[in-house]
Amino acid sequence: MPLAVSPLHHDLVLDLNQLHERIRAVPSLAGLTRIAVAIYDAKSDQLRTFMDSSGGKVVLRHYVVRLRDVPSLAEVARHGLPRVVNDTAGYDLTVLHSRRLFEEGMRSSYTVPLKRDGALKGFLFFNAGQPDFFTPEALDLLWPYAQTAAFIAMMELDKVRLIKAALNTVLHISRHRDEETGAHLERMSRYTRLIAESIADSHGLSDAHIEYLHAFSPLHDIGKVAVPDSILLKPGPLDADEYAMMKQHVAKGEEIIKAMMRGFSLSDVPQAHVLQNVVSYHHEAWDGSGYPYGMKGLEIPLEGRITAVADVFDALTSHRPYKKAWTNDEAFSYLREMRGRKFYPPCVDALILNRRRIEEIQSKFCEAAVE
Ligand SMILES: [Fe+2]
Numbered sequence: 391m392p393l394a395v396s397p398l399h400h401d402l403v404l405d406l407n408q409l410h411e412r413i414r415a416v417p418s419l420a421g422l423t424r425i426a427v428a429i430y431d432a433k434s435d436q437l438r439t440f441m442d443s444s445g446g447k448v449v450l451r452h453y454v455v456r457l458r459d460v461p462s463l464a465e466v467a468r469h470g471l472p473r474v475v476n477d478t479a480g481y482d483l484t485v486l487h488s489r490r491l492f493e494e495g496m497r498s499s500y501t502v503p504l505k506r507d508g509a510l511k512g513f514l515f516f517n518a519g520q521p522d523f524f525t526p527e528a529l530d531l532l533w534p535y536a537q538t539a540a541f542i543a544m545m546e547l548d549k550v551r552l553i554k555a556a557l558n559t560v561l562h563i564s565r566h567r568d569e570e571t572g573a574h575l576e577r578m579s580r581y582t583r584l585i586a587e588s589i590a591d592s593h594g595l596s597d598a599h600i601e602y603l604h605a606f607s608p609l610h611d612i613g614k615v616a617v618p619d620s621i622l623l624k625p626g627p628l629d630a631d632e633y634a635m636m637k638q639h640v641a642k643g644e645e646i647i648k649a650m651m652r653g654f655s656l657s658d659v660p661q662a663h664v665l666q667n668v669v670s671y672h673h674e675a676w677d678g679s680g681y682p683y684g685m686k687g688l689e690i691p692l693e694g695r696i697t698a699v700a701d702v703f704d705a706l707t708s709h710r711p712y713k714k715a716w717t718n719d720e721a722f723s724y725l726r727e728m729r730g731r732k733f734y735p736p737c738v739d740a741l742i743l744n745r746r747r748i749e750e751i752q753s754k755f756c757e758a759a760v761e
């Protein structure tokens with residue numbers, strides 16, 4: 391049976407919105423217009439929008455910036471103390487995010503660095519429409535709410551970390567070694583992010599959803615740990631029986647993650663749904679010719695449609711023992727041919743229109759650099 395389809399709106403944003411409502415119920419804090427969380431990825435030095443509660447209007451969405459390019463935030467991260475800006479008129483408005491916030495009428499801000507064990511995990515931002523909103527009295531009142539917002543954000547990230555760590559342990563113990571490792575997974579997860587970002591606005595994908603997709607897409611083949619090495623590592627083509635056993639990796643993957651989610655009491659969290667959909671549907675095809683469910687078109691959960699294209703594109707452009715790597719042009723013309731047949735058209739377009747970013751990913755994560 392297919393697993394449950396994930397809702398695109400999840401309880402994380404509701405939690406932040408509810409907290410925002412609570413804060414606005416405090417008379418002297420009623421003017422608080424925005425709470426947002428950005429998360430920090432130390433590996434890439436990237437700061438990415440993650441959660442936003444601005445009363446229905448998200449001021450900054452799918453926004454990525456390098457921390458080193460925002461010296462004022464880098465400074466907050468370095469000393470680890472919250473920062474108050476009581477008149478954003480002094481902001482450098484050539485910086486895109488500052489300009490957006492200013493244009494949306496934000497005139498003061500309160501920024502709290504999120505740290506764990508001394509390492510930066512992100513920032514919590516509060517904004518208000520009037521200058522001098524964040525007085526010492528207002529900050530006293532706001533402080534417990536800020537702690538709660540930080541806790542909500544860290545909890546969400548911890549769930550992702552927990553699930554990934556547990557499944558990576560499974561991979562490690564099984565000494566799962568086939569071509570689907572190292573550089574393939576790095577590139578594939580970045581193609582997944584690239585596609586998700588490109589179609590986010592037209593498909594209602596939140597920043598948190600994109601973050602989970604990026605985090606979990608490398609686990610799409612977790613079920614291969616249960617496929618015998620004689621099949622997994624076979625240098626030649628598989629016969630019909632062997633291919634049937636190989637296809638079983640989807641069902642095996644579903645079993646593994648179902649058991650794990652139950653064990654961790656995480657079955658109903660949005661992160662689990664994203665992972666389930668990646669594992670269950672990454673071999674489904676737009677025209678119904680995929681496996682194991684043979685779903686068709688929009689019936690296939692979006693996570694499956696996205697990862698299918700990302701996974702195949704990287705397989706095509708990678709060297710394998712039984713085939714040479716295709717050029718990007720060759721892979722693009724295959725995707726074009728299969729657009730609307732095997733693959734969901736917007737996902738194909740997202741890759742084809744972003745050639746420069748694909749090339750950046752390829753040069754950063756070439757086989758030699760990772761394995
Ligand atoms: Fe697979």
Ligand SMILES: [Fe+2]
Pocket residue numbers: 570578610611701
């Ligand atoms: Fe793969």
